[in-house]
Amino acid sequence: MQTSWLSAEQYAALSTEVQPAFLSPLPGFQVLKISGPDNRKYLQGQTTCDLNQLTADNFLRGAHCDAKGKMWSVFHLFAQGEDLLVVAFRDELQASLVQWKKFGVFSKVSFDQSEQPYAVFGLAGPESQSLIQQLGFVVPQAAGQLVRNGALSLLCLAMDHYLLVLPQTELASLQQAQLPLAAPTLWLKQHIRHGLAYLEQPLIGELVPQMLNLQAVEGISFTKGCYIGQETVARLKYRGGNKRAAYILSANTDETPVAGADIELQLDTNWRRIGQVINAVNINQQLWLLALLPNDITPADSLRLAGEQPLLLSQHALPYSLN
Numbered sequence: 646m647q648t649s650w651l652s653a654e655q656y657a658a659l660s661t662e663v664q665p666a667f668l669s670p671l672p673g674f675q676v677l678k679i680s681g682p683d684n685r686k687y688l689q690g691q692t693t694c695d696l697n698q699l700t701a702d703n704f705l706r707g708a709h710c711d712a713k714g715k716m717w718s719v720f721h722l723f724a725q726g727e728d729l730l731v732v733a734f735r736d737e738l739q740a741s742l743v744q745w746k747k748f749g750v751f752s753k754v755s756f757d758q759s760e761q762p763y764a765v766f767g768l769a770g771p772e773s774q775s776l777i778q779q780l781g782f783v784v785p786q787a788a789g790q791l792v793r794n795g796a797l798s799l800l801c802l803a804m805d806h807y808l809l810v811l812p813q814t815e816l817a818s819l820q821q822a823q824l825p826l827a828a829p830t831l832w833l834k835q836h837i838r839h840g841l842a843y844l845e846q847p848l849i850g851e852l853v854p855q856m857l858n859l860q861a862v863e864g865i866s867f868t869k870g871c872y873i874g875q876e877t878v879a880r881l882k883y884r885g886g887n888k889r890a891a892y893i894l895s896a897n898t899d900e901t902p903v904a905g906a907d908i909e910l911q912l913d914t915n916w917r918r919i920g921q922v923i924n925a926v927n928i929n930q931q932l933w934l935l936a937l938l939p940n941d942i943t944p945a946d947s948l949r950l951a952g953e954q955p956l957l958l959s960q961h962a963l964p965y966s967l968n
Contacts, residue, residue, distance in 0.1 A: 714877025767832030
């Protein structure tokens with residue numbers, strides 16, 4: 646993959662070394678513009694987030710489900726004038742777009758995803774506030790806040806973890822700013838360590854929102870009323886039917902498993918398949934991954950990545966509570 650303003654050689658040369666603050670191009674993430682007088686009303690009936698809570702100064706995290714509550718996508722959504730912009734990984738965004746177009750014919754709503762009208766970057770690091778100010782933004786004060794600088798929008802996913810969305814026409818001025826650029830893997834590692842997931846192709850249509858901990862990161866409104874899949878999602882909350890969640894694991898290896906790869910649990914002298922990889926990234930021979938596991942898993946349990954040469958995994962605490 647490459648961006649429209651970095652050559653393949655420049656992209657491959659992006660640093661994977663830890664930096665106090667950095668900006669990572671994220672060509673795997675795309676933006677969909679949803680327009681029309683019914684755009685908010687339409688998405689209100691399609692997604693887990695409450696569009697009535699959307700203002701000019703915030704963004705919403707949410708999921709788009711099928712009638713059985715299985716997710717087509719996990720996304721971040723914000724307003725740009727009268728339009729809505731949805732940011733998501735390309736696989737899941739395309740899956741949702743097909744479904745939204747299918748039912749959107751009954752509403753005054755339109756969908757625009759030109760080949761590359763917007764660019765998406767990850768901004769992160771313990772000293773990210775200085776980089777935010779260098780880009781001309783007011784520093785966000787809380788997760789969920791959206792700040793703007795002209796056509797540039799900065800979404801605060803956590804206090805050291807951001808998404809930057811801008812029209813590609815603004816890329817030239819960004820390039821001239823001599824910013825500390827880093828490989829996408831550096832930002833994706835932090836995304837995993839914050840317990841935030843996205844859907845890659847093998848898992849689209851397979852998981853309900855609670856399996857990716859969306860109830861713990863304000864990705865589900867349980868008071869907004871009806872939407873597609875709402876009955877299943879609500880039943881899992883109020884009747885306790887969900888038995889799985891996303892957990893953070895790591896290992897020292899040069900492997901990078903694909904989404905859906907098996908994870909096994911040791912039971913006495915045997916190993917049994919117990920979960921699967923959601924997202925994974927490897928930086929300098931250190932693997933970090935989000936894994937779908939039973940929600941009664943404990944740090945004392947022995948886990949491994951299945952394969953010809955199974956790999957033992959270490960478990961890390963989530964940065965939020967699942968309760």
